[in-house]
Amino acid sequence: MRRLATLALGVSAALLVVVGPAAAQTVEVLRTDEPAAGVRHQVLRIRLGDGTVARGNLVRWQEDRSGVALRPVLARDTIAGVETTPSMSQRALRDGALIGVNGGYFLPRPTAAPNGPFVLDGQLRSGPAVGLSGSRLSTGRGTVGIRSDGGVRLDRLQPEMTLTLPTGSWAVDEVNRNPRCPASGSVTCPRGGEVLLYDDGFGAAAPLPAGSTVAVLEAARLPATGRLTTTMRSVEVRGGSSSVTVPPGRLLLVAHGPERGPSLAQVPVGSTVTVDVALRPAASPGSSWNDLAHAVPGAPLLLRGRVQQPALFSSAITREDREALGDAHRLRRQPRTAIGRTGSGELLLLTVDGRNSGWSVGVTLLELTEVFQRLGARDAVNLDGGGATTMTMHGAVINRPSEANRGSSNALMLHVPQRTWFLRDARSGGPANSTGTFAFSGDQVLACDVDGDGRDTPVTFADGRWVVSNQREGGGALTTFSYGFQPGDVPLCGDWNGNGRDGIGVQRGNRFLLRNSASAGSPHHDFRYGRASDVAVVGDWNGNGFDTIGVRRGDRYFLRNRLSGGPADHDFHYGRPSDGPVVGDWNGNGRSSLGVRRGDRYFIRNQLSGGPADLDFHYGRASDLPVSGDWNGDGRTSLGVVR
Template sequence: MTVSTPDLSRFRRAGVIAAATLAAVALGVVPGARAEAAAGTLPLGDGELTEVRTDRALADGVTLTRIVRGTEPAPADQVNITTRGPWVVNVLTIDPSKARGHLQATYGPKLSQVEKTTDLVRASGALAGVNASFFTFTASQLYPGDPVGLGLFGGKLLSEPTTDPAEVNFVVDANSNRAMTGKLTWSGSVRNRQTDATLPLEFINHPPVVPGGCATLADQTQCTLPGDVVEFTPEFAAATPAGAGTEVVLDRLGCVVRTSTTRGTTLATGQTSLQATGRDTVALLNATGQGCVSQTSTLTDQNGEELPVRPGLFGVNGRYPLTADGQIVVPAGSGSFFDRNPRTIAGTTRDGKIVLATIDGRQTTSVGTTMDETAAVAQALGMDDAINLDGGGSTAMSVEGALVNRPSGSTERAVGDALIYVDGPYRSGN
C-alpha cells in the first residue's frame, strides 16, 4: 500500500499501443488540454488531498489497484460540486507480455437479456471483469439487453455500431490481448444469387419498427411508408421479435427455409432470419423469392479501412473518447451525462497494457466524476487511448466472483454485456 501527498514532480503519461494485427482506428477528435497532477496521484479535487493506493496481484500480469482519494465523506448536498472528494477508483491492469490469460466480452445466455456483471464473470469462469456496453436497459422492454451499438463476440458481429457520432468502440483480439479504441461503421446487404436483386440491411439483432402510419395494417406489404430490414441470429433470444411484417428464415448456406407474412419464429443452430416492416416487406420478398441469397457485412474504421472480423475478435460500445495519443479529447458538453456520475473506463497504454477502471459515484463515500474529470483520471492512469463505457448504476467491477466496487443503486444492476479476463488462453467457443 502506498500513501501519497503532492510533490513538485508531474505524472508521466504513457503513449499509444500499436494495434499490430488489428487495423488502426484514428479517433478524429480535436485534442484538448492536458491535466496535471503530482506524481502518482489523481488530478481530482484539491491538491493536498491524501491518496491511498493498495495493489493486489490477481495473476501473472494482472493487477488490481484500489485508489481512495480524500478522507472525509462528502456532505450529501455537496456530492456534485465538492473539491474534497472522496473518490474511490478500482483499476484492473493487464500486461499481455506477462499474462497467461485473455480479455474478451460476454453477454450471457442470450444477447437480448441482462445479467449482473458478477454473474457474467462467474458463468464464464473469469478472474475479473467490468460492465461494458450501453444497452436498451428499460425493464419494460422485451429485450432490455439489446446493445445500443457495437456488439462483437468471438468474431461474430451480433450488433452493428450506430451512426451516432458519440458512439466509440473498444475492440480486443483475445488471441493476442491487443486492443484499440475508435469509431467503427458498418454496412450490410443481401443479394439474390439468381436475380441479383439487392437489399441493404439496416440493423443486426434489433427489433424492427412498424411505421406509425401503417401500425393498423396486418399486411405490411400494403404499406407505402419505409420500414426496417433486420437480420436476426439464434444468439439474440429464444425467438425472434413477433409482430406485423414479413420474415424469411435462411439456412447456413443462405437458402430460404420458410417465409412468413408475420414476424416471430424460433431459429435452429446455423439459421438466420431477415425481418422487414413497412414497404420494405415487398423488397425483402423480392430479394429472397428465388431461393438463396448472399450476405455482406463489413466493419470499417473512420479512415475507410476494413476491419477483418475473425475468430477471437471482441468489441463493445461506449459513449465518447476520453484520451487519444495521450491527449485529453473528451468533447465539451452539459447535462446530467456530463455531470458527476459513476464511470467505467477501458483503455490502453503505450507499452501495450490494457486498463479497465471503475469510479464509484453518487455517494457521500465516492462522489463520481464529470466527463472532464473522467478523462483526466484515464490520462493519469497512463491510458493513452481510452473510452467511456456505460456508467451510472451500471458501473461494476467483479473480481473472483465478488464485487470490489460499490454500485450507486441499492443493488448491482443487470447489464447487457461485460469485458472479462479469463486466466487461460483463448479458445474459440469460450
C-alpha cells in the same frame, strides 16, 4: 478436511501520488496486489479539483501477456438477456475469468441488446450504434475491440452491412434488435422499409411489423467482418403484426415496408444470399477492423492519441459529437466504468464509485479522462456506468456499487491462466488419477470436504475471497464467499464440530478464527495458539471425529486436541525445518498424522511421533504446491500437486 499449500498474494501498501499539470487533481495508489502473474490490482483515491474525493479500482496488465486476455460475456448467454455482473462473473469464473466489470450500454427492455457492434468469437451479434431515439449514429460510438492475440483497439466504431439478393442490394438496418418501424416520436424509418437479421441466440421471439416478409437462411451466425454466402431455405409473407422464433442453427431475415418486404417475397427458395460486413473505425472510416475476436460497445470515446474527445465538453452540442449522450450523463459526477491503453501496450481497466458522498462522489467524463491521462493512457473508452458500475474478483464484488443487483446485458471478463491439479489416489509415485484446472497463480490452495460426502475437493483463497468447487478436478458448481480479509491471513479448513462437513477458518498471526461451515459470517471459535511465525496444521489427532489445530516450529510439532489455547497434547520432532508439512489419515484408522515434502519427495508417518517414515516416495515436481485429501472417498488420504 485436508490441508493447505500457500502462495503469497504479494500485497503492497506503498503510497504513490501522481499529479497532473492541467488541473488540481491527484491520483493516489493506496494499495497494490497481484492476484495473478502479470496482473496488478490497485485501490485508488482520486482527489478532485474542488477537494472532494472519488475512489476507484484499477486493474492493469500488458496486452501481450501470454494467456491474459479480455473476453465479453452475454447476460444469460443471450442477446435479449439481463443479468447482474456478479452473476455473470461467477459463471465465467469456471472458464478462468479472474476479474469482471459491467460492459457496454444496452437498449431498453424488452430487447436489451448491446447498443453498438457487439462481437463474440468473431461473430457480429448486435448492431448498429443508435441514439435514444433509435436513429443511427453515422460514426458509431466508443467501442472496445479485442483481437485474437489479446490486443485491444479503442475507437468509435460502426458496422456496415450490405445484403445482396437476386432482386437487389440493401443495407441491413438491425442485427438482433426490435424493428424501429412503424415510426413513432422522433424515429425516422429507412426509406423503402427496414431489413433485420436475427440469430438463434437472440433469446426472444423476433417481433414482426404488419406485412413483414420472413426468410430462413442456411447460415447460423453473421461474421464480424467479411462476406457470408448462404442459401435461402424458406420465405413467407406475414399479414398482421406478430412474432416468430428463430429456428435453431439458422439466421432469420425480416424485411418490411413498401419496397423491402415485397422485394424479398419475390426471391425463390434456394437462392444464394450474401451479406458483406465491415467494422468502420471513426479514425479511419475507409478501413475495417478485420482482426477482431470480440467487441463491446461503450460511449463515449474519451481519448484518441492522447487527445481529449468532443463528447467530454459542454460545447459538444451536435448529436454525433455527444455520441447521443445526454448532458446529465456527460457533465455530472457519476459512477464510471472505463478502459484505457497506454502507448506501451499496458491496459487499464477502471471503475470509479459514485453517488455516495461519504465514500465517493463519482467523476464527470472529463475528470475520468484526466485520471486516464495521469495513468499514462493514450486511448480510452467509457463503458456503461451509474448503478451498473461493478468490479468483481474471483466472482465477488470488490467495489461499492451505488445500486445492488443492477442488471446489465453484457460484461467484460479478464481471463488468466489457471493452475492444474494432479491428484493421485494411491500413496505412492506414479501418474495422476485425475487432473483439472482450478486456481489462479495468486491464490492459496487447499482441499476440503464442505458437503460431507467423504471426498475432498479444491478450494482457493485470495484476499479474503473463497472459491469452493464440488468436483475433485475443480469446476462444477462453485460456491464463493468472503471470510478473513486482513493481509497475511492463512486459510484453513476442518471438521471443527464433528458433523462430517468441513468448516473454514484463518490463521492470523497466532490467532485462529474458525467457522463451522464454509460460509461468510462470524467465527464460532476464536483463540490463540503458538507463535505468529508458526505454520498451522489441521487434523483429527485423537480419532474422535473432530479436527483441531497444531503448529509447526522448525522441525517440531505442537498438536492440541481441543480448539483452544493451552499446552500441546503431542510434542515431537519430525523432518527438517525446511520441509513442507502435509497432514492426512494415511492408513484409514481415523486418526490424522504427519508427513513432510522435501523437493518432490514425501516422507509419510502413521504415528504422531518422530521416527522413520512409513511411506517414502516421489511425486510431482519440486516447484509444485502440495495438497492432501481423500479424493475418492475410500477413507484414506493421498497426495496431489497444483502446478
